Amino acid sequence: MRIYTVGGAVRDRLLGLPVTDIDRVVVGATEQQMLDLGYRPVGSDFPVFLAPTSGDEYALARTERKSGKGYGGFVFHASPDVTLEQDLIRRDLTINAMAQDDDGNITDPYNGQQDLQQRMLRHVSPAFAEDPLRVLRVARFAARYAPLGFRVADETLELMRQLSESGELLALTPERSWKEISRALMEQQPQVFIEVLRQCGALRVLLPEVEALFGVPQPEAHHPEIDSGVHTLAVLQQAALHGQPLSVRWACLVHDLGKGTTPPSEWPRHIAHEQRGLKLIKAVNERFKAPRECQELALLVGQYHTHSHRALELKASTLLELLQSFDVYRRPERFEAFIAACEMDARGRLGLEKRAYPQAEYLRGAARAAIGVAVKPLIERGLQGQALGEGLKAERLKALKVYKAASNQGL
Structure with missing residues (x-):
């Protein structure tokens, strides 16, 4: 029986990054041997055990075979004759398919260290295309490691494109999709997640409302970047740069969906896009079963973000209606999140990233006056x-x- 640390812990140690989660795989053991040693079984899909003292997780080395659609459509096989290399080959990326023993020796059968050096996100084997969730995972890794210069290998992007066109993405449960999306939005460069999904055609499948924003012009006087999709990515990037929470980042991603439905004859103006966008925001919220806090803020930001931008011009009665809409007297933190999202919207414009946003303090003052x-x-x-x-x-x-x-x- 041999125990190895595998996956992200090995990857991040080699990159010199903090290690948070440690996954271990056990080679050459049976379930009964683990039980005899005092390990407690958890999980139903494949054999995973908790150590008797530390509570750490240990999984038996296993292979997997595609048996149906979606993330859960696999049959797993775990036995003492499954080798470490066989366990590692089922993993998504080469940089996640390395193992390290207690003496620090690295097992790297699929050149993960080389891809770390080359800053490449590359699939381990053609079996990558059997799991649609990996499209989202790779895009998330691209967002996480973009600050280090990582990019998705062309051949991996092609497999992701094939998965996107296969219809397999539609088999993902809302919960699994949201888990990857929410984690990706909290990375340092969440806009890269959207960019990679768009490159491989997955954005058109999962978030067609966001895909529809690209190529839609806005008035250059207010939006020097012109393109509505490019603006949305910039707003998301600003939210990350300013350390905004998930609810604000989600609102930033979907705040302008109404612009994707503006008839081309009306471009570059987008009259009443706020109201037109509400139905789309609601649909996206429901598709991924986003948490209630994210859903509520997204709808409020979508409806009222232009009120924030024009805050200094609003009549007192309109200001009051705005505050009432947010129930600012009982939920002041939600109004603060709204202000933050609107400021990110204002900063997500080419060349205007550092322009002051006096509307923020003005709205805070109005809330204090009413409260x-x-x-x-x-x-x-x-x-x-x-x-x-x-x-x-x-x-x-x-x-x-x-x-x-x-x-x-x-x-």
């Missing part, structure tokens, strides 16, 4: 029920008028 209106005096006046709600709304409107007037005077 600061006290309820107690209205109750003491005997208002209750609907009358109390209307009275509170009137007082908040007054407060916003005062705030707007003071802001206009530079106070």
